[in-house]
Amino acid sequence: MRGDAGRKAGDAGDAETARRGRPRSEAVERSILEAVVKLFEEGVPLAELSIERIARTAGVGKATIYRRWKGKEELFVDVLADIEPPDPKLPGTSLRDDMIAFLEALRQRGLAKRSSLLLHNVHAQMLSYPKLWKAYHTTVIEPRRRMMLDVLRRAVDAGEIRADLDLELVNDLVVGPMLMRTVVRPDTPLPDDLAEQIVDAALRGVRPPG
Amino acid sequence: MRGDAGRKAGDAGDAETARRGRPRSEAVERSILEAVVKLFEEGVPLAELSIERIARTAGVGKATIYRRWKGKEELFVDVLADIEPPDPKLPGTSLRDDMIAFLEALRQRGLAKRSSLLLHNVHAQMLSYPKLWKAYHTTVIEPRRRMMLDVLRRAVDAGEIRADLDLELVNDLVVGPMLMRTVVRPDTPLPDDLAEQIVDAALRGVRPPG
Amino acid sequence: MRGDAGRKAGDAGDAETARRGRPRSEAVERSILEAVVKLFEEGVPLAELSIERIARTAGVGKATIYRRWKGKEELFVDVLADIEPPDPKLPGTSLRDDMIAFLEALRQRGLAKRSSLLLHNVHAQMLSYPKLWKAYHTTVIEPRRRMMLDVLRRAVDAGEIRADLDLELVNDLVVGPMLMRTVVRPDTPLPDDLAEQIVDAALRGVRPPG
Amino acid sequence: MRGDAGRKAGDAGDAETARRGRPRSEAVERSILEAVVKLFEEGVPLAELSIERIARTAGVGKATIYRRWKGKEELFVDVLADIEPPDPKLPGTSLRDDMIAFLEALRQRGLAKRSSLLLHNVHAQMLSYPKLWKAYHTTVIEPRRRMMLDVLRRAVDAGEIRADLDLELVNDLVVGPMLMRTVVRPDTPLPDDLAEQIVDAALRGVRPPG
């Protein structure tokens, strides 16, 4: 899970392989991650976050960072895990309730400075740091997409959704508008009932009921 | 429209104020912009595109670049204008046709390497280069959003859309899913009839007709 | 003569090949050399004289130093030329007078902090910096040895020196004792008439005149 | 005699104060000294001999070195004692014989790679490592100088040397030329009869006998 630049794979947690030498300080590790988060929340874009500055902020030598991570990218992957809010809890009472709860969680995250910045930055560096983007995909985007698809599948079984629809499409129809607001147009305010509005429009469609 | 770092406002195009000294070479200007586009299409992310390298590629002195633009950001804004495909032509035959034409244009752009890379990069650097993001908003996002809103307004008048809906929401409901595919999940292939699928789902809704 | 890391050989001083770009500042060059001499006279040994510190002292970027010299060694070779006192002037009135003048110049240098430190340091780094040692040999030791050998040759012709002696040996016999005092035992004070004492002892020999 | 960084003075060899805990391994001590000598003879200059490398070569932890010596300098002082050849044995048959034997010992050492390197290096680092220089002075230079002065004093008593000469000067007159050859001009070959040549020239002087 960690970058662990200098570690042999599988060493960690191996009760039998007594680790030699002075063990790495967890306090130091925490202070590095916290330094990144701190600078991050002060608005320094990932691309301008130099290892040198992180080390200075954390009160740590550069080598101590490179001992743990091969570079910025791998460090950021671990920062990601630290920052990302937990999966939303869905009530399970109905398709509509679950969808709204899901979108509401997205909206909250869009409102939270930390997560919002993170999302933007990760997105931003997707080309420079493909591993970071992949990690974000794996640990954040995919699990939630699967969560949503589960909800949709159950809804199809319950007859709440037309059986002829591609569920991926349904997912995008609901999540896409929320991303338009939080990512593409982050400058416009998000109404309190945005999740409700989106879900209802997606469920009913925009055609008049004739 | 240009960055024109060193020019006094109003100088350009003033026929009476005979400009003194050697005039700026347009060929040089073009070769700079083309160098950026070239490097860009070779996959160099904006963040790693150094002025030094641009100058080298264009066969130009660094000062010549700084004379025209204050920095990378302003240069990129001009590159934007060079690259961006023209506004899509909408048939105007029906709401559904217009929407599909609009989304299809988005999809084409997502498939085009140049535009896709540009979108990703611009989006990516929105934090580092706020002016670039703003320019992208002003020259690309907003005009098309307005174009779409016009379509929707006419559709409301024609009774093709429920009158109680926020048109911004309707716009997001249609455009959002396309962005999910082109920006958030750029790795999955885009089906040929994606625009149609999205539009139909958005029009009818995902509920069973009962 | 200079290290000139980035220059093609023969470029310098070529009146026809007009050098392009901003020329290297002589003031900067001087301030670097002076910074080295300054730190040097403060007692910092060559081995501990970091490029970083030289740059800091000279108020200059590291790259500016590396642009001119490939490393510390080549820089020090140039410092050498700056510091080294000029060749001693020999009166030419007699063998004894010339020898005394020569040794007196050595003694003066041994008393001069700057030259003494330099000699010790150059000597000191002879193994780490072979080029420096070679340069010292070429520009300082050899010319003076040749100067002394000329004196001796003329003395042989004039019958002032036994014709059966190896002149190198005679040279060492005169210069060696002075080096013992200035280099090997730098802690003992040097009497004012040291040069005279040495020359007379070398001329007459230490045996009683029987 | 040892550096013994962590020991209280007077502890060593105190038969009554039984030292508690695991005693220091002599094998480790030897392997450290041998590692230094080995690297040394491979031509690594003292200045570039890092503690880290010595530890690696000796198969020893860095702390084990620092436990015994305060730093490189004190370690090298001990290495000195290991390496230095024993005092030359003088025949005592005549002034000339003793001088020649003394110089011949110097010449042999100049030819021996190990001692020659050591001399150069110790001399070299005299400024960076004053203690090392002092130790070299105390344990090597001074005893031999005293040995030589004893020889000279006896020679004065026996009427073999002019009584009006400063014996230090006579010493330098004989030793200086040998040092010129072994230290200042180490690149020129040393003739077999160099000691003889020097002594004879010093005894007789370079003036023609007339």
Added chain:
DNA sequence: GCCTAACCGAGACGGTACGTCACGTCTTTTA
């Protein structure tokens, strides 16, 4: 025959310097 202090290897730790590169500004010659 334990107890315990000191040793041992390994290696983490905060630093400093290395030599390279790009930044954005500047100063030259040439056109």
Added chain:
DNA sequence: TAAAAGACGTGACGTACCGTCTCGGTTAGGC
């Protein structure tokens, strides 16, 4: 006056040692 060339001070890059500091694990007395 613009253009290319490239020098300039600045500061980050990733690596290597510095000397200090923990670790787990020996290795000897002293009880």
